[in-house]
Amino acid sequence: MSQTLQDTETASPFEPDEVEQITRAAWHYYNDGLTQNEVADMLGVSRIKVSRLLEKGRQSGLIELRINAPHAGCLTLQKQLISAFGLVDARVVPSASELPVVPRIGRAAASFLMQKLEPNDLLAIGWGETVATALRYASPTFPQNNVSLVSLTGGVSAYVSTTGLYGPQSNAHLIPTPLRVSSQELAEMLRLEPYVRYVLDMAATARMALIGVGVVSSAATLVRYGYCTSTEIELFARRGAVGDILGYFYDAQGEILDLDIHRHVVAIRVEDLRHIPNRAAAAAGLQKVDAILGLLRGRLANILITDQATAEELLRRGK
Amino acid sequence: MSQTLQDTETASPFEPDEVEQITRAAWHYYNDGLTQNEVADMLGVSRIKVSRLLEKGRQSGLIELRINAPHAGCLTLQKQLISAFGLVDARVVPSASELPVVPRIGRAAASFLMQKLEPNDLLAIGWGETVATALRYASPTFPQNNVSLVSLTGGVSAYVSTTGLYGPQSNAHLIPTPLRVSSQELAEMLRLEPYVRYVLDMAATARMALIGVGVVSSAATLVRYGYCTSTEIELFARRGAVGDILGYFYDAQGEILDLDIHRHVVAIRVEDLRHIPNRAAAAAGLQKVDAILGLLRGRLANILITDQATAEELLRRGK
DNA sequence: TCGATGCGCGTTCAAATGATCAACAGTTGA
DNA sequence: TCAACTGTTGATCATTTGAACGCGCATCGA
Numbered sequence: 001m002s003q004t005l006q007d008t009e010t011a012s013p014f015e016p017d018e019v020e021q022i023t024r025a026a027w028h029y030y031n032d033g034l035t036q037n038e039v040a041d042m043l044g045v046s047r048i049k050v051s052r053l054l055e056k057g058r059q060s061g062l063i064e065l066r067i068n069a070p071h072a073g074c075l076t077l078q079k080q081l082i083s084a085f086g087l088v089d090a091r092v093v094p095s096a097s098e099l100p101v102v103p104r105i106g107r108a109a110a111s112f113l114m115q116k117l118e119p120n121d122l123l124a125i126g127w128g129e130t131v132a133t134a135l136r137y138a139s140p141t142f143p144q145n146n147v148s149l150v151s152l153t154g155g156v157s158a159y160v161s162t163t164g165l166y167g168p169q170s171n172a173h174l175i176p177t178p179l180r181v182s183s184q185e186l187a188e189m190l191r192l193e194p195y196v197r198y199v200l201d202m203a204a205t206a207r208m209a210l211i212g213v214g215v216v217s218s219a220a221t222l223v224r225y226g227y228c229t230s231t232e233i234e235l236f237a238r239r240g241a242v243g244d245i246l247g248y249f250y251d252a253q254g255e256i257l258d259l260d261i262h263r264h265v266v267a268i269r270v271e272d273l274r275h276i277p278n279r280a281a282a283a284a285g286l287q288k289v290d291a292i293l294g295l296l297r298g299r300l301a302n303i304l305i306t307d308q309a310t311a312e313e314l315l316r317r318g319k
Numbered sequence: 320m321s322q323t324l325q326d327t328e329t330a331s332p333f334e335p336d337e338v339e340q341i342t343r344a345a346w347h348y349y350n351d352g353l354t355q356n357e358v359a360d361m362l363g364v365s366r367i368k369v370s371r372l373l374e375k376g377r378q379s380g381l382i383e384l385r386i387n388a389p390h391a392g393c394l395t396l397q398k399q400l401i402s403a404f405g406l407v408d409a410r411v412v413p414s415a416s417e418l419p420v421v422p423r424i425g426r427a428a429a430s431f432l433m434q435k436l437e438p439n440d441l442l443a444i445g446w447g448e449t450v451a452t453a454l455r456y457a458s459p460t461f462p463q464n465n466v467s468l469v470s471l472t473g474g475v476s477a478y479v480s481t482t483g484l485y486g487p488q489s490n491a492h493l494i495p496t497p498l499r500v501s502s503q504e505l506a507e508m509l510r511l512e513p514y515v516r517y518v519l520d521m522a523a524t525a526r527m528a529l530i531g532v533g534v535v536s537s538a539a540t541l542v543r544y545g546y547c548t549s550t551e552i553e554l555f556a557r558r559g560a561v562g563d564i565l566g567y568f569y570d571a572q573g574e575i576l577d578l579d580i581h582r583h584v585v586a587i588r589v590e591d592l593r594h595i596p597n598r599a600a601a602a603a604g605l606q607k608v609d610a611i612l613g614l615l616r617g618r619l620a621n622i623l624i625t626d627q628a629t630a631e632e633l634l635r636r637g638k
Numbered sequence: 639t640c641g642a643t644g645c646g647c648g649t650t651c652a653a654a655t656g657a658t659c660a661a662c663a664g665t666t667g668a
Numbered sequence: 669t670c671a672a673c674t675g676t677t678g679a680t681c682a683t684t685t686g687a688a689c690g691c692g693c694a695t696c697g698a
Contacts, residue, residue, distance in 0.1 A: 030384040065349040068460040
């Protein structure tokens, strides 16, 4: 029932001296404005190697391109979202309908986190593709600021490299279970496991959470990864579900429904989630508008990271 | 006696919608990985225009390239510096003897500040080319985090654009006098001016200061900009001066000398400077090694931003 | 009104870059 | 021991990029 979420290469644990090489190459290339050939001469490697080092650095998030605009994105839409839905903050990335949304929102979420997280913070993470992508971009910065991770649900271990760059200080506390298990009894037992309880308790103390938003359709990531069947989803839809967070389905007003599946999920309780002061939801796409609207109405999240088209539709369909 | 320090263009005050254009172009180009041609199509402008927007964004610091290595620079040297001189922090940029040092150290200092400054912080700044360069790169990020500036000395107004991107919240409090004036009496009077006193008092409350380090030679920036004559410098050297900060000359042990010029300077008192918990000195170059050594021995600064060659020499000449 | 000056813009072209491909080394498994 | 496989390296070439140049427009002063 549980599968890996991340098939593509996860955040690569570098060789230690490769990091050094990337760092120096990046410094010379970007800050000193040298050409790749000149950098190659200084490092004593071939030009193409420099090109690859830089590429690797950018892919992995080691080299971050930060846009320091007073409003990175669409300022007006951000403000409108904040006031229309009473949010704490919002990020809106410019639209590009033909480009895949997940990496775009993931990057925006990563950039948001890197801006907002302070040294020694604890970041709680949910389940989902967008969260996974965001973490891939943001996680190289965590050891530096001694940011620790804690999971809000089971099933996230698949996309967080617990080894990787994580040093002795920074740490990742993951619930070592699937997101959903096959029976209420098993879920209950797992939730009572000491380590699982420990992680769940810790998650409730985080200052910032990043969560994904699931849609109620057979295209849902939950279905794709085998945690739900299409049949179940159809049933939930008839019961009024418009979306899910952390495996909990809610209706258009953001009220959590009373469903059997909720008792099969190994995750923080929704009441505890609400105690996390900054709950950022990262989601975009017109098919997710209903889900996002419910989420915001129910105040399940108070920060939204989305794209222009989605933001406009959210505002049109209004509160 | 006072001259402008910064002849080149200062941080440009953009058109508001130009910032928007730069932001979107940067997003599409760097985050979405589109080519300049594709970005041009999306924004409805010519390709070369996109190229220029990006260039402008990078120049101005609006687009920041951040290297998220656990150790951006030379980790080993940084650690050695910290332990050898009892520093709070250090940054070492890789060496490149043929490149001009000031912009390189300036960038490193800017990057350090952007990493360390927290929202609503107050940053105190000294006088000097390196400080000016660092500010040019870092200042576009200040309005975003509501970071304010306060000057530690006179003479800085030349290189801080008080208008620029500064909005209603962020602010720059600069001492509106030259660094040094021609008589003790005048300096005294200026120091007693209400606004000057206000700024000096405020500076003493800053959590972070960025200061430059002057050398004692006829090539010193102080001489170049007419605040001192070569003759004076020679005199100071005979009295044992190895460097200066904020116009105060000190000896090899970092003890401030008793010189007439110090009574002509409009600047915070050294005792008050020491109350600022984080005092970052940005300086590099072998001709500055003596000055830096004195500075560190006297604990005038407790953070050092320098380059590899300088760091190695500092460690060799040791504490 | 006219000319001068400066600024923004697009064209052209050389330089820089990254994708593709083939060779190669190291590793695994039979 | 060999063969297959995987991952890394360098050569080649098309694409992408930025610098140099020249044009057109607006502003300014006479």
